[in-house]
Amino acid sequence: MADPRGDVGVALATMRARCLIRGIDLADYQRLSEKVAGWDDWWNQWTAMGEHYLGLADRYQAAGWQTSAGAARVRAGVAFHFGKSLAVQDDARYRDLTVRSVDAVAAGLRLLDPAFERIEVPFEGHKVVGNLRRPRGTARPPLVLLLPGTESVKEEFPKWEEDFLSRGMATLSMDGPGQGEVGFELGIRLDYERSVSAVLDVLDGRDDLDLTRIAAAGVSLGGYYAIRSAAFEPRITAVLANCGPWTLGEEWERMPPLYRAKYAWNLGGGSEKTARERAKSLTLDGVAERVDVPALVIFGGKDVLLDGDRHGRRTAQALPKGELWMFEQGNHAVTDFAAEHLGPGADWLLTHM
Amino acid sequence: MADPRGDVGVALATMRARCLIRGIDLADYQRLSEKVAGWDDWWNQWTAMGEHYLGLADRYQAAGWQTSAGAARVRAGVAFHFGKSLAVQDDARYRDLTVRSVDAVAAGLRLLDPAFERIEVPFEGHKVVGNLRRPRGTARPPLVLLLPGTESVKEEFPKWEEDFLSRGMATLSMDGPGQGEVGFELGIRLDYERSVSAVLDVLDGRDDLDLTRIAAAGVSLGGYYAIRSAAFEPRITAVLANCGPWTLGEEWERMPPLYRAKYAWNLGGGSEKTARERAKSLTLDGVAERVDVPALVIFGGKDVLLDGDRHGRRTAQALPKGELWMFEQGNHAVTDFAAEHLGPGADWLLTHM
Numbered sequence: 001m002a003d004p005r006g007d008v009g010v011a012l013a014t015m016r017a018r019c020l021i022r023g024i025d026l027a028d029y030q031r032l033s034e035k036v037a038g039w040d041d042w043w044n045q046w047t048a049m050g051e052h053y054l055g056l057a058d059r060y061q062a063a064g065w066q067t068s069a070g071a072a073r074v075r076a077g078v079a080f081h082f083g084k085s086l087a088v089q090d091d092a093r094y095r096d097l098t099v100r101s102v103d104a105v106a107a108g109l110r111l112l113d114p115a116f117e118r119i120e121v122p123f124e125g126h127k128v129v130g131n132l133r134r135p136r137g138t139a140r141p142p143l144v145l146l147l148p149g150t151e152s153v154k155e156e157f158p159k160w161e162e163d164f165l166s167r168g169m170a171t172l173s174m175d176g177p178g179q180g181e182v183g184f185e186l187g188i189r190l191d192y193e194r195s196v197s198a199v200l201d202v203l204d205g206r207d208d209l210d211l212t213r214i215a216a217a218g219v220s221l222g223g224y225y226a227i228r229s230a231a232f233e234p235r236i237t238a239v240l241a242n243c244g245p246w247t248l249g250e251e252w253e254r255m256p257p258l259y260r261a262k263y264a265w266n267l268g269g270g271s272e273k274t275a276r277e278r279a280k281s282l283t284l285d286g287v288a289e290r291v292d293v294p295a296l297v298i299f300g301g302k303d304v305l306l307d308g309d310r311h312g313r314r315t316a317q318a319l320p321k322g323e324l325w326m327f328e329q330g331n332h333a334v335t336d337f338a339a340e341h342l343g344p345g346a347d348w349l350l351t352h353m
Numbered sequence: 354m355a356d357p358r359g360d361v362g363v364a365l366a367t368m369r370a371r372c373l374i375r376g377i378d379l380a381d382y383q384r385l386s387e388k389v390a391g392w393d394d395w396w397n398q399w400t401a402m403g404e405h406y407l408g409l410a411d412r413y414q415a416a417g418w419q420t421s422a423g424a425a426r427v428r429a430g431v432a433f434h435f436g437k438s439l440a441v442q443d444d445a446r447y448r449d450l451t452v453r454s455v456d457a458v459a460a461g462l463r464l465l466d467p468a469f470e471r472i473e474v475p476f477e478g479h480k481v482v483g484n485l486r487r488p489r490g491t492a493r494p495p496l497v498l499l500l501p502g503t504e505s506v507k508e509e510f511p512k513w514e515e516d517f518l519s520r521g522m523a524t525l526s527m528d529g530p531g532q533g534e535v536g537f538e539l540g541i542r543l544d545y546e547r548s549v550s551a552v553l554d555v556l557d558g559r560d561d562l563d564l565t566r567i568a569a570a571g572v573s574l575g576g577y578y579a580i581r582s583a584a585f586e587p588r589i590t591a592v593l594a595n596c597g598p599w600t601l602g603e604e605w606e607r608m609p610p611l612y613r614a615k616y617a618w619n620l621g622g623g624s625e626k627t628a629r630e631r632a633k634s635l636t637l638d639g640v641a642e643r644v645d646v647p648a649l650v651i652f653g654g655k656d657v658l659l660d661g662d663r664h665g666r667r668t669a670q671a672l673p674k675g676e677l678w679m680f681e682q683g684n685h686a687v688t689d690f691a692a693e694h695l696g697p698g699a700d701w702l703l704t705h706m
Contacts, residue, residue, distance in 0.1 A: 065700035347418035
């Protein structure tokens with residue numbers, strides 16, 4: 001197996017629970033695990049899974065089975081996403097798989113949800129993009145912005161969106177600077193909240209959303225973005241940060257090489273040393289104490305990327321209205337106790353936003 | 354480990370994909386797998402999982418988080434069900450866990466779904482019971498009866514119900530003779546369709562269901578029940594049988610001892626020989642050819658309980674309007690290709706009923 005660094009094993013172990021809560025079936029994941037013949041083959045196998053479901057979607061659509069077709073397209077898009085989310089070796093292929101993921105998820109959501117809208121927002125000569133969904137049966141729902149992390153994207157969130165939709169909240173999952181299709185043009189930046197403000201400007205005046213109640217919820221580096229957004233964007237009325245770092249660069253050495261390589265690539269390429277310096281500039285120093293809205297910090301005590309005390313507890317304590325849900329046995333993003341924070345976290349936001 | 358026959362290993366291997374598609378999280382299943390200290394401990398561990406979620410449900414409910422509380426109660430009830438579904442050693446405990454499962458699922462569905470109704474139907478001096486759910490936004494939805502198999506119950510189906518509800522169909526998951534709470538009084542019987550007819554009699558005249566379109570969908574022995582119901586109950590307009598046997602007793606020897614013991618217990622106790630003779634009387638001989646409505650047979654070529662040719666292909670060929678979805682690599686109930694038949698099967702029924 002062409003995998004001298006053992007990346008396949010690291011990826012399979014760290015991604016399984018995450019893939020499952022985002023909509024991949026365990027049986028598909030198991031079959032993929034048995035087939036992957038090396039790190040280069042990782043995206044082949046995910047691509048094959050995605051194409052399998054696209055083929056099924058075509059058949060379902062030909063039969064007039066819109067819901068099955070939509071679900072299969074979303075599943076395909078999620079598979080394409082996981083095929084490239086940790087891969088850095090081939091920019092052209094990364095771009096191709098990103099576009100296929102974006103297209104499949106959008107096509108699927110369009111079939112599943114007549115209210116689905118893709119929102120493109122001009123931003124600094126380029127654009128940021130959001131997937132907007134509104135719950136059925138609610139005329140002016142409150143809005144939750146779902147913010148992905150370093151190697152994540154809006155395409156990872158269709159399942160998470162359902163936790164909010166089923167509670168009468170609208171969702172806007174966004175790709176900001178450094179993320180997915182937007183990352184082709186705009187790199188990671190400190191002040192992600194400026195892209196959040198641009199999105200809110202575009203939504204301003206809509207009468208099918210209650211824009212007096214807007215929450216930001218983020219995972220991993222998206223947790224950092226959510227807290228920054230709450231600190232600097234006054235329209236945010238509550239925030240949820242799941243395993244966000246206090247400072248991204250602080251724990252560089254404890255990350256597996258696979259993740260360090262990916263983070264370095266996302267941080268603009270160059271050497272790991274440069275990337276690490278850039279990562280250190282992404283910090284909540286001087287930021288967390290400015291958040292004057294209710295804030296929920298979710299963290300896993302067994303997070304292999306970020307230390308629970310130095311990031312989770314520290315963040316919760318620095319937030320003036322911070323609350324901490326610490327899962328002592330939980331991993332990064334607490335994907336192994338998902339039922340205890342995905343739905344309940346949505347309820348917490350609805351109560352506090 | 355007090356498990357001379359290796360039942361824990363058999364149960365863990367054969368139940369995993371099934372538990373997952375019915376709503377148990379893999380992370381919970383993994384933790385349980387690591388803790389189970391022997392077959393006697395199997396139900397302890399599932400009971401502990403259920404109680405954990407009931408405790409969370411109480412907290413969520415105290416906070417006013419109805420959706421989270423409902424989901425946690427359903428999850429608890431599903432866990433209680435899996436704790437006793439294969440266990441035969443202690444009737445009092447089986448009964449206790451059955452009642453706890455019934456109560457938790459019903460309490461959860463009541464919180465999640467204002468339209469939920471528990472329907473008790475007088476039947477031969479006792480009763481059969483159904484969980485009725487209607488989709489939002491549809492005044493007169495068609496109805497699908499969900500029929501469990503030998504060691505299954507209506508409490509296993511809340512997730513499956515969602516596949517129908519999201520497509521605008523109502524569901525009635527039922528416990529008939531030999532199943533769950535009804536099994537306390539009524540044993541397994543050939544002519545399960547009589548209990549189906551009793552349920553339909555009670556629904557007759559309702560104007561919130563389209564009773565000109567009623568499908569029966571069953572899993573494992575429930576597949577046999579669904580086909581019998583379509584053969585003898587003229588109100589059934591389409592049928593789906595997932596891994597139903599042609600004759601239950603035919604493959605007795607190939608079943609693992611754990612399953613043989615459970616099936617013998619469900620078939621009324623006594624010796625395995627007696628049970629096997631009773632099981633042979635459950636047959637589609639002379640029945641399948643009477644089904645004059647569209648019928649979908651779903652089967653797994655790697656089913657460890659029932660041979661794909663002798664049960665799946667034979668049944669599909671004998672049904673005048675039979676269609677076969679054979680998953681050559683699929684296990685019993687094809688829980689390892691769930692995305693390819695749960696939703697699409699619901700769409701197939703909607704098209705044909």
